[in-house]
Amino acid sequence: MAKVFVTDLVLRDGHQSLIATRMRTEDMLPICSKLDQVGFWSLEAWGGATFDACVRFLREDPWQRLRQLRKALPNTRIQMLLRGQNLLGYRNYSDDVVRAFVQKSADNGVDVFRIFDAMNDLRNLQVSVEAVKAAGKHAEGTVCYTTSPVHNIPHFVELAKGLAEMGCDTIAIKDMAGLLTPYTAFELVGAIRAATNLPVHTHSHATSGLAHMTHLKAIEAGATIIDTCVGAFAEGASHPTTQSLVAALAGTQYDTGLSLPLIEEISAYFKETRKKYWQYESAFTGTDTRVLINQVPGGMISNLANQLKEQGALDKMDAVLEEIPRVREDLGYPPLVTPTSQIVGTQAALNVMTGARYKSVTNEVKLYLQGRYGRAPGHINEEVRKIAIGDLNITTCRPADLLGDELDKLRGEIEGLAKSDEDVLTYAMFPEIGKTWLQERAAGSLKPEQLLPQGTSQQDSAPRYAADEFKITLHGETYHIKLSGSGRSDATQRPYFVSIDGVTEEVLVEPLNEVAVASSGDNAPRKGKATASAAPGQKPHASHPGHVTAAMPGTIVDVLVSIGQVVKAGDGILVIEAMKMENEVQAPIAGIVISIFAKKGDAVTPDMALVEIQPE
Numbered sequence: 001m002a003k004v005f006v007t008d009l010v011l012r013d014g015h016q017s018l019i020a021t022r023m024r025t026e027d028m029l030p031i032c033s034k035l036d037q038v039g040f041w042s043l044e045a046w047g048g049a050t051f052d053a054c055v056r057f058l059r060e061d062p063w064q065r066l067r068q069l070r071k072a073l074p075n076t077r078i079q080m081l082l083r084g085q086n087l088l089g090y091r092n093y094s095d096d097v098v099r100a101f102v103q104k105s106a107d108n109g110v111d112v113f114r115i116f117d118a119m120n121d122l123r124n125l126q127v128s129v130e131a132v133k134a135a136g137k138h139a140e141g142t143v144c145y146t147t148s149p150v151h152n153i154p155h156f157v158e159l160a161k162g163l164a165e166m167g168c169d170t171i172a173i174k175d176m177a178g179l180l181t182p183y184t185a186f187e188l189v190g191a192i193r194a195a196t197n198l199p200v201h202t203h204s205h206a207t208s209g210l211a212h213m214t215h216l217k218a219i220e221a222g223a224t225i226i227d228t229c230v231g232a233f234a235e236g237a238s239h240p241t242t243q244s245l246v247a248a249l250a251g252t253q254y255d256t257g258l259s260l261p262l263i264e265e266i267s268a269y270f271k272e273t274r275k276k277y278w279q280y281e282s283a284f285t286g287t288d289t290r291v292l293i294n295q296v297p298g299g300m301i302s303n304l305a306n307q308l309k310e311q312g313a314l315d316k317m318d319a320v321l322e323e324i325p326r327v328r329e330d331l332g333y334p335p336l337v338t339p340t341s342q343i344v345g346t347q348a349a350l351n352v353m354t355g356a357r358y359k360s361v362t363n364e365v366k367l368y369l370q371g372r373y374g375r376a377p378g379h380i381n382e383e384v385r386k387i388a389i390g391d392l393n394i395t396t397c398r399p400a401d402l403l404g405d406e407l408d409k410l411r412g413e414i415e416g417l418a419k420s421d422e423d424v425l426t427y428a429m430f431p432e433i434g435k436t437w438l439q440e441r442a443a444g445s446l447k448p449e450q451l452l453p454q455g456t457s458q459q460d461s462a463p464r465y466a467a468d469e470f471k472i473t474l475h476g477e478t479y480h481i482k483l484s485g486s487g488r489s490d491a492t493q494r495p496y497f498v499s500i501d502g503v504t505e506e507v508l509v510e511p512l513n514e515v516a517v518a519s520s521g522d523n524a525p526r527k528g529k530a531t532a533s534a535a536p537g538q539k540p541h542a543s544h545p546g547h548v549t550a551a552m553p554g555t556i557v558d559v560l561v562s563i564g565q566v567v568k569a570g571d572g573i574l575v576i577e578a579m580k581m582e583n584e585v586q587a588p589i590a591g592i593v594i595s596i597f598a599k600k601g602d603a604v605t606p607d608m609a610l611v612e613i614q615p616e
Contacts, residue, residue, distance in 0.1 A: 005041035014233030047080030070109025121374030141168030205298030332376030554578030
């Protein structure tokens with residue numbers, strides 16, 4: 001029997017880390033028979049961001065994926081990543097939803113549940129662990145490793161002891177950003193083994209270049225299971241290569257007993273498969289020692305880069321990475337792992353893109369500052385808390401204790417569309433996109449994102465991308481132009497920032513085909529003032545302080561006001577979803593709502609006037 005066991009991550013964390021979780025089920029199934037022959041301790045194949053990506057982008061049924069993988073992997077444990085009370089979403093769910101989700105996951109094929117909480121708040125893990133044990137499955141309690149002034153080895157050992165007392169079967173050390181150094185790993189694994197006597201399972205991303213050494217020292221200290229990924233989806237923001245670790249341990253007391261030729265055959269398959277997803281490759285998923293400072297986890301970096309690209313702000317990636325540690329410090333040093341990584345990362349992006357820190361604050365940050373995700377490990381910046389939530393009360397109990405049972409309510413909300421309990425749980429995870437998914441399934445109109453053929457440009461084949469680099473020939477002279485950003489327009493002009501033959505310039509564009517006209521009918525302005533209007537189906541450009549705009553491109557998920565309503569500066573006007581987080585757009589001035597140009601479901605950009613407020 002192998003002295004060290006291997007969990008391979010190619011079906012989940014590997015492609016989440018390198019191609020923004022875009023691998024489709026159809027590309028997993030053909031190689032499953034080979035994966036099933038290897039003898040892995042488990043295959044991580046579900047959970048994490050895969051559920052979200054299936055529904056949001058791939059338009060697949062995540063539960064059907066799980067069932068298909070279960071059938072295709074009869075001899076191998078399927079492992080999932082579960083966010084404790086957050087399940088696979090970005091908020092706390094009621095206990096009845098947690099229990100139902102765990103049971104259905106077990107029924108559909110999950111054997112091992114790696115359960116973690118982004119705050120390392122053990123209160124948020126208790127119900128999940130109980131539910132896994134009640135389902136007769138393996139509960140792997142997880143310590144999220146991070147570094148900060150408030151995190152040290154005694155702290156992590158106390159967490160591990162708490163997980164052991166809950167009844168966990170193994171302890172995972174989840175090093176989601178590659179921060180764990182080899183000798184610290186040796187000390188930490190030894191201390192956890194001594195304190196709990198449970199098997200230790202180590203997980204470390206390769207981003208910083210330390211993970212191979214970290215695994216080896218962890219093994220020497222007594223870790224018996226390690227996470228790796230077959231070579232085609234390994235290294236960088238992903239994980240150490242399976243083949244490399246198998247070879248390193250061969251012939252030693254730690255020999256895994258796994259077949260290198262078989263794993264190489266599997267890797268060759270995924271090497272070809274990866275080519276299909278070239279459009280999701282990112283320049284930010286290689287080895288990058290800056291992670292030792294910014295702590296962005298491997299599973300987030302490719303998604304963050306892709307989200308900024310969709311925002312037209314990929315050029316701001318470095319600035320966002322520099323802002324993330326500052327936001328993390330303001331929030332009391334939470335470990336950066338979903339959902340806190342997304343919460344911190346999106347707020348950092350907002351701080352950079354708006355040009356002012358906390359000018360716009362996401363709803364999730366507001367909930368975090370109220371204690372609705374659990375206890376912050378360190379001290380929260382009270383000035384930031386005051387800006388974001390004012391004098392709202394702070395939750396000190398287990399956050400889920402504030403929630404009543406939700407399952408029956410959810411069933412009622414989705415009645416007629418949900419055909420199973422699994423459908424109800426899909427809606428529970430992501431109400432907006434989940435409902436749309438169910439509606440499109442009913443209509444037979446589910447279509448995944450387009451995979452672009454190699455050699456084509458995204459601008460040619462995907463309408464949401466506009467050219468940002470081109471050549472202009474004028475009077476016989478050719479200039480190389482690269483658009484690097486745009487500013488907020490005033491009534492007549494909009495600034496664009498471009499590089500012309502390598503020299504940065506600001507170009508002011510004055511559109512000649514946009515005319516401000518007086519509104520009429522229900523949206524007519526009061527007190528005789530004219531207001532900007534647009535053609536049917538279009539939104540006017542923001543041109544004065546009463547125009548309410550979004551801080552970044554996104555989708556409207558709720559309109560909170562109606563025409564004629566009196567609002568104060570700072571009142572919530574709309575809710576925008578951007579980068580998977582919700583952001584409440586607030587009134588810039590006090591007055592009366594005289595026009596609403598936007599509706600739920602609209603895609604919007606920062607230059608659009610969404611609502612107009614007339615000062616009283």
